[in-house]
Amino acid sequence: MRCLVSGVAGFIGSHLAERLVRDGQEVIGIDCFLDYYPREVKEENLAGLKKSPNFHFQEANLLELDLPALVQKTDFIFHLAAQAGVRASWGESFSIYTENNIRATQRLLESCKGQKVSKFILASSSSVYGDAEEMPTSENSAPKPVSPYGLSKLACEHLCYLYWKNHKIPYLALRYFTVYGPRQRPDMAFHKFLRSALHGKEIEIYGDGNQTRDFTYISDIINATVKSISTDAVAESVNLGGGSPATIWQVLNIIEEITGKRVRLRHIEEQKGDVRHTCADITKAQRILGYAPQVRLGEGLRKQFLWQKGGMLDAY
């Protein structure tokens, strides 16, 4: 089968493409090396993949590419390309989100019209919920994003729905909850915490540290994402959480255990757009994707720590 992975040089996209290639699929990977974090990091993410004869990389922007030609003869589209990050999505930067998230998704969906794409799999986000009233949060909760980033991801889900409704393009929207593990983006909390701990620097904590996140290890996310190929379910939004929600304080305790060092902290004001708690109800993912997260927080953090120390490159 031929799979298209957009955002293939990123954290999750590179792991996904590796897994698909390992499963014997032919993978076309697209990325434009958006400068949100350094190109060298993304080149490193692609290094192993580029050795595989089943992997074909194209450096290109979804906003400019001749997409119908690309989508032709593609069975599955894994659309992970996006401008990620909640905190940077305010003000002037919002246009980066409308372009790379909303407009790029619309262009890609438009290019699927009249083609034989078996499924369009969208990387959506827990950010679509905002400060959810129901915990754990099921897909029936009304999405009310509290960040421009969350709004852009919700718009992408709505685009998928309307192209399904009008043009019968089958889709699944996977709502990822805070993903971590080797190759995690350098702007994400665990990456920053571990980097600071390794270099004996102060760790910056937003707010009181009692906020919780449903942290999800990368191999669990990849297993579930790949299952999208074989499930009959279409036109659904599905939560993918790790099943081990923790406060920032609990994370810091684990980091002290792993590194054997006491962490030094600096408190910073709560950030606009950050939600207080996330916790996924994964009943639907269990039902339609056979999803059961395997990696507990302590184990996953240890793996990410080893990777950041330079000792481990494989997330599995």
Ligand SMILES: NC(=O)c1ccc[n+]([C@@H]2O[C@H](COP(=O)([O-])OP(=O)(O)OC[C@H]3O[C@@H](n4cnc5c(N)ncnc54)[C@H](O)[C@@H]3O)[C@@H](O)[C@H]2O)c1
């Ligand atoms: N990491 C998480 O915790 C998390 C949580 C929820 C949702 N997501 C979603 O998962 C996806 C992957 O996230 P990630 O953490 O791997 O991010 P990432 O920034 O590492 O990867 C995204 C990649 O997309 C590429 N890209 C962006 N716009 C593009 C365009 N117009 N054309 C071509 N390439 C483009 C970027 O260069 C980047 O390499 C994103 O859609 C993100 O919104 C991630």
